[in-house]
Amino acid sequence: xxxxxxxxxxxxxxxxxxxxxxxxxxxxxxxxxxxxxxxxxxxxxxxxxxxxxxxxxxxxxxxxxxxxxxxxxxxxxxxxxxxxxxxxxxxxxxxxxxxxxxxxxxxxxxxxxxxxxxxxxxxxxxxxxxxxxxxxxxxxxxxxxxxxxxxxxxxxxxxxxxxxxxxxxxxxxxxxxxxxxxxxxxxxxxxxxxxxxxxxxxxxxxxxxxxxxxxxxxxxxxxxxxxxxxxxxxxxxxxxxxxxxxxxxxxxxxxxx
Amino acid sequence: xxxxxxxxxxxxxxxxxxxxxxxxxxxxxxxxxxxxxxxxxxxxxxxxxxxxxxxxxxxxxxxxxxxxxxxxxxx
Numbered sequence: 001x002x003x004x005x006x007x008x009x010x011x012x013x014x015x016x017x018x019x020x021x022x023x024x025x026x027x028x029x030x031x032x033x034x035x036x037x038x039x040x041x042x043x044x045x046x047x048x049x050x051x052x053x054x055x056x057x058x059x060x061x062x063x064x065x066x067x068x069x070x071x072x073x074x075x076x077x078x079x080x081x082x083x084x085x086x087x088x089x090x091x092x093x094x095x096x097x098x099x100x101x102x103x104x105x106x107x108x109x110x111x112x113x114x115x116x117x118x119x120x121x122x123x124x125x126x127x128x129x130x131x132x133x134x135x136x137x138x139x140x141x142x143x144x145x146x147x148x149x150x151x152x153x154x155x156x157x158x159x160x161x162x163x164x165x166x167x168x169x170x171x172x173x174x175x176x177x178x179x180x181x182x183x184x185x186x187x188x189x190x191x192x193x194x195x196x197x198x199x200x201x202x203x204x205x206x207x208x209x210x211x212x213x214x215x216x217x218x219x220x221x222x223x224x225x226x227x228x229x230x231x232x233x234x235x236x237x238x239x240x241x242x243x244x245x246x247x248x249x250x251x252x253x254x255x256x257x
Numbered sequence: 258x259x260x261x262x263x264x265x266x267x268x269x270x271x272x273x274x275x276x277x278x279x280x281x282x283x284x285x286x287x288x289x290x291x292x293x294x295x296x297x298x299x300x301x302x303x304x305x306x307x308x309x310x311x312x313x314x315x316x317x318x319x320x321x322x323x324x325x326x327x328x329x330x331x332x
Binding site: 038042044046047048049050051056057058060061064065068103104107110111114115118119121122205220223224227228230231234235238243244246247248250251 | 258259260261262268271272273274275277278280281282284285288289291292293296297299300303304305307308309311312
């Protein structure tokens with residue numbers, strides 16, 4: 001019985017209804033936090049940070065490029081872990097989180113690639129090179145799209161979930177390759193600016209707004225993931241009584257009498 | 258910390274890098290905004306359709322019980 005009590009939190013967390021109601025209370029705060037940080041970081045980075053000695057103003061692209069790339073990678077781990085939890089413990093909510101993480105990750109990877117390409121033109125003189133970092137990021141985009149596509153490829157939701165989770169897990173091989181690509185194959189892409197093990201190789205006045213943008217992007221990711229997961233919960237639990245009561249309570253009369 | 262540009266015109270031009278920087282900002286914000294707006298719309302649409310369906314079922318149940326009752330009494 002003691003063991004059962006210890007696992008209570010785990011089961012409660014796996015309850016879509018619990019997730020829906022708890023995150024509903026967080027949402028207003030997350031919206032304010034995300035929009036506030038994003039606005040602060042962007043204005044700071046675009047108008048107040050000093051320009052780069054070598055790259056001039058084009059370096060300001062970093063304030064979107066690096067945060068989007070961070071979350072594109074971190075989001076992939078999250079998606080793969082959610083898939084693993086779904087496979088091992090057959091947790092419905094976990095699969096819903098995995099499915100929700102796919103379009104967000106794909107969009108962030110697209111932003112990372114797009115901002116990088118535009119940044120490349122004034123810096124390297126080309127929009128695109130088949131550099132190791134860029135190519136492995138492109139593979140990341142296809143992995144995200146693959147996980148998303150598998151969700152719709154099967155009649156049975158269960159099969160789709162398992163297939164998506166397995167692809168997500170196999171694809172994690174790509175993540176360390178992305179991280180290490182700038183060190184293993186020293187080509188055009190510059191090495192990491194920020195490392196956990198040493199001080200950032202950029203001036204503090206440039207680094208502070210970047211830090212704000214990275215926190216803003218984490219907050220954005222949390223917000224987006226919660227929003228998508230809540231839609232998924234409504235969709236899959238639409239027959240359950242708590243969702244119907246919620247819909248009747250929050251929506252004005254829909255049927256003409 | 259001081260502004261790097263003297264006018265909005267300079268901020269827009271960014272000494273020639275404006276087209277690159279502002280393209281990145283606009284496209285990124287459009288994608289990020291779309292990521293948030295889409296689930297908000299889907300959430301609202303889902304709740305509406307679930308409410309509509311539930312109300313229709315309630316009305317059907319009410320209609321079938323009220324039409325069934327007199328026939329029960331007739332017996």
